[in-house]
Amino acid sequence: MKPIAQLVFATAATIAFSTSVLAAPAPAASEAPDVLVKRISTEVIDAVKADKDIQAGNRNKIMDLVNAKILPYVDSEKMTSMAAGRFWRQATPEQQKQLSDEFRTLLVYTYSGALAQIRNETVEFKPFRADPADTEVEVRSQVNMTRGEPITLNYRLTKTPNGWKIFDINVMGAWLVETYKGTFASEISKGGIDGLIKRLHERNQQLASKPLVTPKR
Numbered sequence: 001m002k003p004i005a006q007l008v009f010a011t012a013a014t015i016a017f018s019t020s021v022l023a024a025p026a027p028a029a030s031e032a033p034d035v036l037v038k039r040i041s042t043e044v045i046d047a048v049k050a051d052k053d054i055q056a057g058n059r060n061k062i063m064d065l066v067n068a069k070i071l072p073y074v075d076s077e078k079m080t081s082m083a084a085g086r087f088w089r090q091a092t093p094e095q096q097k098q099l100s101d102e103f104r105t106l107l108v109y110t111y112s113g114a115l116a117q118i119r120n121e122t123v124e125f126k127p128f129r130a131d132p133a134d135t136e137v138e139v140r141s142q143v144n145m146t147r148g149e150p151i152t153l154n155y156r157l158t159k160t161p162n163g164w165k166i167f168d169i170n171v172m173g174a175w176l177v178e179t180y181k182g183t184f185a186s187e188i189s190k191g192g193i194d195g196l197i198k199r200l201h202e203r204n205q206q207l208a209s210k211p212l213v214t215p216k217r
Helices: 003-013 033-050 060-067 076-084 093-115 174-206
Strands: 123-126 136-144 151-160 162-172
Touching: 003 136, 033 060, 033 123, 033 136, 033 151, 033 162, 060 093, 060 136, 076 093, 076 136, 076 174
Parallel strands: none
Antiparallel strands: 123 136, 136 151, 151 162
16 A cells, blocks of 8 residues: 555544554444544544644654544454454454454554654545445545645445444555455465464564654655
8 A cells, every 4th residue: 555545544544553542532423424534534634733743753642643533433343354254253252352453553553654744635525425224334535635636535434332433444446454355365374363363463563663654854
């Protein structure tokens, strides 16, 4: 995924993840899905633009922002199960938990560096239409860049007892879950579920030892 696509996902969504969640207000069950995504986008973008440390790549502050503003609104277990496909049902409950934890952590490291690159990008949402009875919906938007063409960005959300939560995102025509399916299947074919968990853990350790991407000036 291109760096700017990582930036888009990190700022507008969602979908960053980690193994722990900081205290944050639970989403109101009555909050409409498009309203939820707009609010998250605004809060994250405003927070980054107002914090010079985040723009400079301060890892702790970026991780805090991801944990507090994004994680509570993501259904990470649904996302992980979809990426694992049929192999998810073959995993034990403990393996499912480990896999979800490692996948969340991978996505946090993948997207946290992009937050430091936010400058003057804006998010424009398309008209939202859904039936009140729908339990899964899609919210469509685009990111207007200071240079270059706008980037299409769409979200899939599922209705839960705690409100709407994001479980997939489409950047420039590619759904995130579908992108990871091939990687997961390949690793499982070589070493089973434990092999995939081990590979994700090793990758997370590598990312943890590297500095975040240096922001553009």
